[in-house]
Amino acid sequence: MTEPLAPPPKPPARAEHGSRPGAHGGLPQVVDRVPTKDKVVFLTFDDGAERDPRFVRMVRELRLPVSMFLTDSVAGPGYAHFGRLRAVGATVQNHTLDHPYLPGLSYAGQRWEICGQQDKLQQRFGIRPTLFRPPYGEYNADTLRAAAECGIRSLVTWRASMQINDLRYAEGDGLRPGDIILAHFRGPDELHGTSLTEMTTRMLRHIQSQGYTVARLEDYL
Template sequence: MPRKPSAYRLQPLTGYGPVRGGPARTSVRHEPFLRMTGRGRSMVLSFDDGPDPRYTPDILKVLKAHDVRAMFFVCGEMAADNKDLLRRMSDEGHVVGNHTWSHPLLTKLSRSAIRSQMERTSDVVERTYGERPGWFRAPYGAWNRAAFQIGAELGMEPLAWTVDTLDWTTPGARTIERRVVKGAGPGVVVLGHDAGGDRSQSVRALREYLPRLLDSGYHVTVPRRQFT
C-alpha cells in the first residue's frame, strides 16, 4: 500500500460533506486560482502531463536534492502506466493533481465525458498515490462551467498558473530558466511539463532555476490553503 503523505493533506476551502470517502465537495468557482496568497516569499512549481519515465525521475531527483516539494498534475492514462512514479511522489511529499485522463479539450466534451475524464483520473490517483486529488487543472487552460462544477463535486479546487514557462515549445533551457527567474514573486505558481514530448530542456532548466530561487530567499512549496 502506498504511504499517505498526511503532512501534505490538502484542505479544501469550503466543505459540504464527504463525497465517496474522498475530499469534501468544494464550492463552485467561476475561474481558477492563479496564485497563492499570504505565504510570504513562497512559490509553487507545477509539472503537467506526466508522469513520464524519461523525465519525471530526473525532476524528482532535483527536487529531492534541494528538499523541495512540488505539484504534479498527472494524466490518468500516464499515471496508470507509471504507478511507481505516483508512489514515489507520495513517499517524497509531492502533491498530485488531476489533469484529466487523456488530456482532451474539455470545452468540446459532453458533461458525462468530462466527468469520466476527471473521475477515472481521481480513481487511479487514489489507488496509486494513496489519496484523491484536491486540485485539478484543465488541459490547455480551457475551463468551462461543467469542469468547475464537476471538479467541485469531486472535491477539487481549480488551479491554473501565474508564470507559463512555455517549455513545451522547447525554447532552450536558458530561456526557460530566465522566464522562471524573471517571473518569480511571492505566491507565484510556475507551469512546466514533465511529459508530452522531449522535456530534457525542462529538466536542465530546473537544475538551474531551483537553486537560484532558493538563493534569492524563495520558499518553494506546495499549497495547503489559500489561492486567489
C-alpha cells in the same frame, strides 16, 4: 544551484474544509496566484511522460515541494515512478484521464474525465485529490460543476511557466508572491537534449535570483 533553497515560512493556518470553495455543493475556486505576502512560489508539474530517477533524487535531496498533476493516459504506465516521487514528498493531483480540451466536451464528458481520474488515483495512491488542473488551462462553467461533483476544491492554473532556460510570465517580467509555476514532466527528446533535472535546476536559480523560495501549494489552498 550554488546554495540550497531557503526554507519556506510557516504556512498560514488552514480553514476548515466545510468553509472552503467546493464544499457543500459550492463551486471550486479558480487560482493562478495564491494571495500571500510571503516571498514564495509554487511548483506544479503536469502530465507524466518523463520518469527520470535523477528527478526523484533531486526532490529528495532538496526537499523540494512539488505538486504533480497527473494524466492517466500519460502517467498510467509509470505510476510506480510517481509513487516514488510521492514517497519523497511530492503530492498527487488531478489532470484528467486523457488530457482533452474540456470546453469541447459535454458536462457528462467532463465529469467522466475528472471523476474517472479521481478513481484511478485513489486506486493507485489511496487518495482523492482536492486540486485539479484543466488541460491547456481551459475550462467553462461545466468544468467547475463537474469538478465540484468529483470532490475538487480548487481549479489550479498558473502565472509563470518553466522554459528550457528561463521562465515565461503571464504578465510583467518577474515573479510575484504566491505565483503558481507550470512545468511538465518532459525529457531530452522534447527539451532539445536538456534533462528534466537540468531544466528544473535552471528554474530554481531564477527563483532564487529573484529572492523567492518554493513552498507547498497544498499548505496554502
